[in-house]
Amino acid sequence: MNLTKPIQAGYFSGQSVFDLAQRLRAGCLTSVELTEAALDSIERLNPILNAFVCVDAAVALAQASKADELFEQGQDLGPLQGIPVAIKDNIDTFDHVTTYGSAHFAGCKPEHDAVCVQRLREAGAVIVGKTLTHEFAYGPTGDRSLQGAARNPWDATCITGGSSAGSAAAVASGMVPLALGTDTGGSIRIPAALCGVVGFKPSFASVPLEGVFPLASSLDHVGPLANHIEDARLLFEVIAGRRCAASTQARPLRVGWIASGSFGAVDAELDSQVYQAAQQLFGEGLQTVDELALLSAEMKATLQVLQRAEAFNVHAERMQNAPQLFEDEVRERLELSGEVRGWQYIRAQSGQARLKAAIAQIFQRYDLLVSPSVPITATPVDARVVQIGAQDMDVRAALLSHTSAWNLTGLPAISLPVGLVRGMPVGLQVIGAAGEDDRLLTLMGQRFPR
Amino acid sequence: MNLTKPIQAGYFSGQSVFDLAQRLRAGCLTSVELTEAALDSIERLNPILNAFVCVDAAVALAQASKADELFEQGQDLGPLQGIPVAIKDNIDTFDHVTTYGSAHFAGCKPEHDAVCVQRLREAGAVIVGKTLTHEFAYGPTGDRSLQGAARNPWDATCITGGSSAGSAAAVASGMVPLALGTDTGGSIRIPAALCGVVGFKPSFASVPLEGVFPLASSLDHVGPLANHIEDARLLFEVIAGRRCAASTQARPLRVGWIASGSFGAVDAELDSQVYQAAQQLFGEGLQTVDELALLSAEMKATLQVLQRAEAFNVHAERMQNAPQLFEDEVRERLELSGEVRGWQYIRAQSGQARLKAAIAQIFQRYDLLVSPSVPITATPVDARVVQIGAQDMDVRAALLSHTSAWNLTGLPAISLPVGLVRGMPVGLQVIGAAGEDDRLLTLMGQRFPR
Numbered sequence: 001m002n003l004t005k006p007i008q009a010g011y012f013s014g015q016s017v018f019d020l021a022q023r024l025r026a027g028c029l030t031s032v033e034l035t036e037a038a039l040d041s042i043e044r045l046n047p048i049l050n051a052f053v054c055v056d057a058a059v060a061l062a063q064a065s066k067a068d069e070l071f072e073q074g075q076d077l078g079p080l081q082g083i084p085v086a087i088k089d090n091i092d093t094f095d096h097v098t099t100y101g102s103a104h105f106a107g108c109k110p111e112h113d114a115v116c117v118q119r120l121r122e123a124g125a126v127i128v129g130k131t132l133t134h135e136f137a138y139g140p141t142g143d144r145s146l147q148g149a150a151r152n153p154w155d156a157t158c159i160t161g162g163s164s165a166g167s168a169a170a171v172a173s174g175m176v177p178l179a180l181g182t183d184t185g186g187s188i189r190i191p192a193a194l195c196g197v198v199g200f201k202p203s204f205a206s207v208p209l210e211g212v213f214p215l216a217s218s219l220d221h222v223g224p225l226a227n228h229i230e231d232a233r234l235l236f237e238v239i240a241g242r243r244c245a246a247s248t249q250a251r252p253l254r255v256g257w258i259a260s261g262s263f264g265a266v267d268a269e270l271d272s273q274v275y276q277a278a279q280q281l282f283g284e285g286l287q288t289v290d291e292l293a294l295l296s297a298e299m300k301a302t303l304q305v306l307q308r309a310e311a312f313n314v315h316a317e318r319m320q321n322a323p324q325l326f327e328d329e330v331r332e333r334l335e336l337s338g339e340v341r342g343w344q345y346i347r348a349q350s351g352q353a354r355l356k357a358a359i360a361q362i363f364q365r366y367d368l369l370v371s372p373s374v375p376i377t378a379t380p381v382d383a384r385v386v387q388i389g390a391q392d393m394d395v396r397a398a399l400l401s402h403t404s405a406w407n408l409t410g411l412p413a414i415s416l417p418v419g420l421v422r423g424m425p426v427g428l429q430v431i432g433a434a435g436e437d438d439r440l441l442t443l444m445g446q447r448f449p450r
Numbered sequence: 451m452n453l454t455k456p457i458q459a460g461y462f463s464g465q466s467v468f469d470l471a472q473r474l475r476a477g478c479l480t481s482v483e484l485t486e487a488a489l490d491s492i493e494r495l496n497p498i499l500n501a502f503v504c505v506d507a508a509v510a511l512a513q514a515s516k517a518d519e520l521f522e523q524g525q526d527l528g529p530l531q532g533i534p535v536a537i538k539d540n541i542d543t544f545d546h547v548t549t550y551g552s553a554h555f556a557g558c559k560p561e562h563d564a565v566c567v568q569r570l571r572e573a574g575a576v577i578v579g580k581t582l583t584h585e586f587a588y589g590p591t592g593d594r595s596l597q598g599a600a601r602n603p604w605d606a607t608c609i610t611g612g613s614s615a616g617s618a619a620a621v622a623s624g625m626v627p628l629a630l631g632t633d634t635g636g637s638i639r640i641p642a643a644l645c646g647v648v649g650f651k652p653s654f655a656s657v658p659l660e661g662v663f664p665l666a667s668s669l670d671h672v673g674p675l676a677n678h679i680e681d682a683r684l685l686f687e688v689i690a691g692r693r694c695a696a697s698t699q700a701r702p703l704r705v706g707w708i709a710s711g712s713f714g715a716v717d718a719e720l721d722s723q724v725y726q727a728a729q730q731l732f733g734e735g736l737q738t739v740d741e742l743a744l745l746s747a748e749m750k751a752t753l754q755v756l757q758r759a760e761a762f763n764v765h766a767e768r769m770q771n772a773p774q775l776f777e778d779e780v781r782e783r784l785e786l787s788g789e790v791r792g793w794q795y796i797r798a799q800s801g802q803a804r805l806k807a808a809i810a811q812i813f814q815r816y817d818l819l820v821s822p823s824v825p826i827t828a829t830p831v832d833a834r835v836v837q838i839g840a841q842d843m844d845v846r847a848a849l850l851s852h853t854s855a856w857n858l859t860g861l862p863a864i865s866l867p868v869g870l871v872r873g874m875p876v877g878l879q880v881i882g883a884a885g886e887d888d889r890l891l892t893l894m895g896q897r898f899p900r
Contacts, residue, residue, distance in 0.1 A: 305792065308792065309792025309793050309795070309796060310796060312793040313796045313797060316793055337793075338793065339791070340793070341759070341788060341790065341792060342755065342759025342760075342762070342763075342791060342794060343759050343760075343762040343763035343766055343787075343788065343790070345759070345795050345796065346760060346763045346795065347763060
């Protein structure tokens with residue numbers, strides 16, 4: 001949709017996994033060829049983008065050969081067989097070093113695969129490497145980790161967004177056609193929007209979290225980043241361990257545009273471009289919803305309390321024994337997180353339940369809600385203040401402002417690339433009702449041009 | 451069991467609700483006569499004991515007349531019809547002032563009955579008044595409340611224990627044959643033990659808590675205080691809204707005596723007397739269990755974190771706006787409670803689940819566990835240090851030491867009066883497996899002499 005290629009573009013730039021899967025089965029290409037193309041693209045582009053933090057060509061090529069053998073024997077494990085995939089480095093892989101982006105785990109190799117990785121292997125996917133995560137996934141910029149900053153394929157002086165920084169850069173630059181990310185406050189959708197790819201956060205608990213390093217257990221999600229909705233759907237089906245149901249839609253779609261400003265300031269040009277994209281997609285069905293503005297402050301505050309208390313719970317011993325190993329900004333966030341009181345956490349838990357119910361009420365009148373995924377385009381690496389209109393905003397707060405509500409409520413939400421503003425990608429976020437992942441993917445797959 | 455009457459003894463001292471119910475039905479006495487006897491006993495003894503904080507003779511007598519009318523019409527609502535009952539003052543009653551023991555609620559009258567009170571009314575019971583609770587039920591001594599200290603019928607210079615202080619004193623002194631209490635760390639069993647009556651904390655969530663002022667929502671329980679196990683059972687059946695199932699016991703009972711000291715120091719004479727009582731009750735089946743000693747410290751710490759965070763959650767606004775209205779000791783506890791961190795609460799929640807599972811393992815080998823209910827006899831009102839052996843102990847910690855584990859684990863536990871030590875009552879605590887309230891009551895009803 002009006003996106004030209006990013007400056008840094010590899011073999012898989014814009015390619016469709018559907019097409020690749022057909023060509024593999026037609027014998028037009030092999031998984032080894034695809035994997036070599038991925039490894040070549042990584043070799044060429046990764047020194048600029050820092051998307052991958054661990055690549056093992058031998059391991060990847062062995063998996064690719066295995067996939068090709070199965071093809072030769074007529075064995076078909078499904079559409080991901082032989083397809084190169086990248087895994088965010090906060091997800092365990094037994095055969096790759098997994099650092100969670102932190103000096104605390106430099107050089108560590110987990111004993112087991114995460115369940116979602118295991119499912120990818122069973123589907124015949126080729127794991128080419130691990131992608132950079134903001135340290136412990138605790139940050140939306142993607143420029144603070146053991147391995148430094150990931151860089152945006154559209155402008156390498158800018159952030160990718162995070163925390164699934166490397167996964168977004170790897171897909172956006174065409175190093176791989178698919179990647180796994182995680183999303184606790186927007187960590188899939190934010191870098192997807194900033195890098196111009198599709199990022200899908202499924203419903204809470206729809207993909208098992210075993211083997212994914214926790215950030216905040218009541219908000220954590222695993223999901224796909226891809227060039228196309230259909231490809232995101234294929235990856236989602238594998239990690240969720242089930243096929244998506246076909247959606248039957250009798251009546252016209254009721255789509256609510258979340259009134260601009262409900263979740264905080266939005267860059268005016270970006271807002272207008274995303275709104276136009278929504279109008280093109282949904283036409284007359286698009287209505288403006290005002291009520292979210294009344295809930296947004298409470299949603300943010302509630303999420304923040306849950307996230308802080310749960311994050312500190314994960315890191316309490318490390319904060320006690322080796323605080324110096326954390327990157328400074330992450331340690332500062334954790335110090336604040338340790339201060340959340342028990343009674344505040346209890347209130348946030350009941351607040352979460354209450355807010356879920358309030359949002360469910362709104363979804364009685366709408367099939368989908370839409371908004372910008374992120375109210376700004378990618379900022380320079382290390383920048384922490386951004387101007388929106390005349391207003392100085394904290395970059396991190398701005399990045400998270402439009403996505404985190406859907407972690408709190410656990411609703412499925414997808415970010416779709418809808419063009420460029422001042423040369424940088426912007427995303428449209430589409431949110432589905434509780435548990436309606438399949439319907440969201442089907443509806444958007446039908447409407448959103450490849 | 452070897453208890454003579456307390457110094458302060460009213461009409462219902464030692465009486466059985468079973469007997470009274472029979473005599474009401476035989477026409478030997480009326481509910482109005484019973485209620486007048488209760489009111490007379492209260493008038494005579496309450497100036498000494500301070501058990502009741504609100505009594506309304508007119509309201510009580512009207513209920514009694516109604517019960518007598520129903521008897522005359524041949525209508526029988528069950529064994530509690532016409533029986534005088536006392537309600538702890540942290541349980542809502544629409545027709546009595548309900549203060550929760552606090553200046554924050556001086557003179558307040560709730561709009562509705564608590565669900566358990568509603569059930570008592572439907573069973574035809576006569577509510578004679580409200581009994582003193584430690585302020586907001588947040589204390590095991592029963593000597594800190596808007597209405598001062600309740601006093602022990604066996605020695606009015608001593609505490610009743612708490613927080614169901616007035617309910618225990620009212621039953622022990624024979625003002626009423628039955629009373630409702632609440633128990634978050636031992637608040638039914640502690641005063642039952644110190645006053646020489648039966649106190650039963652049922653399984654967590656077996657009695658609805660609507661209309662009971664919360665102390666700590668994951669630990670709160672409602673239950674009966676009575677002269678006899680059968681009477682406690684009658685009251686439990688009414689507030690639980692169901693009849694107890696008859697227990698069938700094929701094999702010999704396996705009873706575990708919790709090794710003395712597992713939950714902290716115990717007065718030696720008390721320990722030996724309670725152990726002898728357990729031997730008399732269970733004979734050869736009694737074996738010593740050592741494992742609890744390994745879990746007790748973690749159980750106490752876990753309960754403390756849950757209780758503190760949940761208690762502060764209830765009182766945060768009052769602590770902000772009118773801290774001076776709290777009794778000093780309760781305010782100090784709340785100040786500490788506000789400091790519990792969110793991450794500690796999260797850990798305590800998972801700790802509770804883990805400890806429940808560990809205790810369930812022990813109950814695979816035992817039908818019942820037994821211990822002293824409280825390791826000391828009643829201390830003087832306002833005393834905060836007690837000697838156990840050569841050791842100085844905090845009175846409140848000692849009072850709670852043997853009961854609170856069964857709030858954390860939610861198991862049914864009953865305190866039975868098993869004689870006097872140095873002239874003051876002591877209690878045997880019998881703990882049942884998860885959900886086995888009925889079996890515990892049946893087994894103990896068969897074994898424990900009236």
